[in-house]
Amino acid sequence: MKKALITGANKGIGFETAKKLLENGYFVFIGSRNPENGRLAVQKLNEIGFENVEAIQLDVTDIASVKNARREIGNRTEVLDVLINNAGINGGFPQAALEAKAETFQKVMDTNLYGVVRVTQAFIDLLKKSEKPRIVNVSSSGCSLTLHCDPDWIYYSHKAAVYPASKAAMNMYTINLAY
């Protein structure tokens, strides 16, 4: 049975992705920074008939938590087939380029970029043992450099300096990772 880890899977897109992977026969580790929220997410999935799912405490901004999650998952499996770096924050809006605080950039980067780096590097050894490993870094078209430079793009005027910068940086990390 193929195994997947999803960060920030206790709710939102991560939770729905977990459901889809479970429907497709995967065993899913539900990463959740709050253990109780992880437990509740697993309970919800159990209630709708999914058994191959387990919660794992994982705060992507906390290297000790990431290392502990790696140890715990390593005790459960020798191989990880899929890592979905889904956990993300937007840092709150508005985010005008001349007003957004450097601290807000740091906080958002810590989750959306450095968090992806921490988790990817911690789990790469388990992924390398899979026949067909996959890493999915969840981005957003709203963070595209190309689209944000195109005055004809429908959201051209929807500017925000922090969140899109963090995802654009993550996109570059993803390109390097893929290479």
Ligand SMILES: NC(=O)c1ccc[n+]([C@@H]2O[C@H](COP(=O)([O-])OP(=O)(O)OC[C@H]3O[C@@H](n4cnc5c(N)ncnc54)[C@H](OP(=O)(O)O)[C@@H]3O)[C@@H](O)[C@H]2O)c1
């Ligand atoms: N919603 C959209 O329209 C949209 C569009 C494009 C891309 N995205 C991206 O899709 C991903 C999921 O978004 P969503 O809409 O599902 O957001 P969401 O409902 O707010 O869920 C975000 C998840 O990330 C978790 N998280 C935040 N900081 C974390 C940390 N330090 N360590 C571990 N987990 C952390 C949250 O945990 P808590 O429950 O503890 O807060 C939650 O589980 C994000 O990367 C987002 O940028 C979303």
